[in-house]
Amino acid sequence: MGDMMQKNEDPRITRSRNLIIDAFTELISEKDLQNIYVKEIANRANINRATFYRHFANKEELYKYYRV
Structure with a gap:
């Protein structure tokens, strides 16, 4: 993803x-979206939710990005 x-x-x-x-990659391998x-x-990324947003x-937008 770094090349993006x-x-x-x-x-x-x-x-x-x-x-x-x-x-997200770790979590999606463990459970459903x-x-x-x-x-x-x-929490898993060691960031706060504001940074996520x-x-x-x-999470659906993240999933779309992840699928590309």
């Missing part, structure tokens, strides 16, 4: 997005 980084994108933004994707909560993704509107 935009030119001039702040590395902290890329890092937090990658933490979210990695956490409907049983995954944003709080759980944020800076990147994705909800």
Whole structure:
């Protein structure tokens, strides 16, 4: 996913997005999407929920991004 980084994108933004994707990847391998909560993704990624919402509107948007 790191290769999707935009030119001039702040590395902290890329890092937090990658933490979210990695956490989601782990969780989606453990359970169904409907049983995954944003709080759980944020906890697994060691970020707060506000950071999650800076990147994705909800878990469904994250899932669409993940599937690409």
